[in-house]
Amino acid sequence: MLAKRPAGEPDASCFELRESEIREPRHGELLVRVRYLSVDPYMRGRMRDAESYAEPWELGEPMNGGIVGEVVESGSDAYEVGDLVTGNGTWADYSRLDAGDVSSVNLDVADLPAYLGVLGMPGRTAYFGLLEVGEPKPGETVVVSGAAGAVGSVVGQIAKMNGCRVVGFAGSDEKVAWLTDDLGFDAGINYKRTDEYRDALEDAAPDGVDVYFDNVGGPITDAVFPALNVDARVAVCGQIAHYNDEEVPTGPRKLPQLIAPRVTVQGLLVSDFAARFGKASERLGAWVASGDLRHRETVVDGLENAPDAFLGLFSGENVGKQVVNVSG
Numbered sequence: 402m403l404a405k406r407p408a409g410e411p412d413a414s415c416f417e418l419r420e421s422e423i424r425e426p427r428h429g430e431l432l433v434r435v436r437y438l439s440v441d442p443y444m445r446g447r448m449r450d451a452e453s454y455a456e457p458w459e460l461g462e463p464m465n466g467g468i469v470g471e472v473v474e475s476g477s478d479a480y481e482v483g484d485l486v487t488g489n490g491t492w493a494d495y496s497r498l499d500a501g502d503v504s505s506v507n508l509d510v511a512d513l514p515a516y517l518g519v520l521g522m523p524g525r526t527a528y529f530g531l532l533e534v535g536e537p538k539p540g541e542t543v544v545v546s547g548a549a550g551a552v553g554s555v556v557g558q559i560a561k562m563n564g565c566r567v568v569g570f571a572g573s574d575e576k577v578a579w580l581t582d583d584l585g586f587d588a589g590i591n592y593k594r595t596d597e598y599r600d601a602l603e604d605a606a607p608d609g610v611d612v613y614f615d616n617v618g619g620p621i622t623d624a625v626f627p628a629l630n631v632d633a634r635v636a637v638c639g640q641i642a643h644y645n646d647e648e649v650p651t652g653p654r655k656l657p658q659l660i661a662p663r664v665t666v667q668g669l670l671v672s673d674f675a676a677r678f679g680k681a682s683e684r685l686g687a688w689v690a691s692g693d694l695r696h697r698e699t700v701v702d703g704l705e706n707a708p709d710a711f712l713g714l715f716s717g718e719n720v721g722k723q724v725v726n727v728s729g
């Protein structure tokens with residue numbers, strides 16, 4: 402449960418492990434044994450007692466988010482005991498979910514953890530964010546920050562499927578090698594090896610940048626702005642470099658760099674596309690099944706280690722999607 406609201410960077414003292422009774426599922430509910438749970442950067446916002454697009458977690462209450470698990474008791478005709486489902490549940494061994502809010506998991510397409518990453522919310526964010534906000538065209542250059550994470554790794558691969566040159570920023574040589582050797586990115590920049598992001602970008606994207614898919618903000622984004630081409634699109638998906646800031650940062654304004662190239666900058670929220678999640682999941686599932694879309698999950702074992710897994714997102718411990726194995 403959430404024990405404390407952090408000021409600045411959160412730490413383990415913000416979380417507490419507690420035992421509580423499991424209530425039987427009511428009509429229309431499922432009791433699910435949680436196999437894997439998802440930790441996501443947006444959850445940092447839920448630790449604040451402030452208005453946001455996701456509801457704040459309550460102090461003294463269990464945290465919740467994406468889970469996959471097995472139905473152990475069913476109060477619904479739609480699901481039987483033993484069915485594998487994914488939905489929004491609590492960080493716990495068992496969670497009660499409304500049957501109407503879950504979807505089935507097909508192990509023939511991918512293993513359970515993938516349903517929290519490439520086949521879950523992050524995959525859908527990449528899909529809609531790139532295709533509908535970034536609108537990549539063949540021959541264009543797409544730059545992705547946070548490229549080796551859950552969203553970024555999918556963005557880059559879909560951009561390649563659309564005939565683009567793709568450059569990713571990531572925080573280790575191992576991550577960059579994964580992007581270029583396994584996922585087909587044309588170039589990767591380890592932003593922890595150099596401060597000269599602009600020079601590195603000029604080498605990696607000699608024709609400038611047509612689509613910037615921003616997962617992180619901060620100095621990487623500062624370096625991308627001057628490289629934006631005429632009519633470039635910036636999809637502002639995440640700003641993890643700022644999530645622990647206590648105030649919105651101010652400083653030298655970058656907006657003049659957007660005038661001459663007439664850049665469009667657009668924030669995106671995956672929930673806006675909810676009406677079309679089914680179609681997106683179908684396409685993502687088909688690409689995963691055919692091997693055209695690769696994915697990787699970093700698994701931390703044990704519910705008690707969920708806080709560490711979450712905190713590790715801010716230091717880049719994960720390659721691909723970070724999940725917690727609760728009882729996998």
Ligand SMILES: NC(=O)c1ccc[n+]([C@@H]2O[C@H](COP(=O)([O-])OP(=O)(O)OC[C@H]3O[C@@H](n4cnc5c(N)ncnc54)[C@H](OP(=O)(O)O)[C@@H]3O)[C@@H](O)[C@H]2O)c1
Pocket residue numbers: 441442443522523526547548549550551552553570571572573576616617619621637638639640641642643669670671672714715716717718719720721722723
């Ligand atoms: N708008 C939406 O609807 C929506 C939906 C889902 C996710 N998001 C956002 O999209 C972004 C990616 O989410 P995700 O789930 O795919 O997470 P993720 O990329 O799997 O994990 C976060 C990654 O961010 C990088 N990072 C952390 N601090 C950084 C910093 N100061 N500067 C640069 N990179 C940093 C780390 O990788 P490195 O090793 O490369 O540093 C880390 O692995 C997040 O900002 C998230 O909030 C938005």
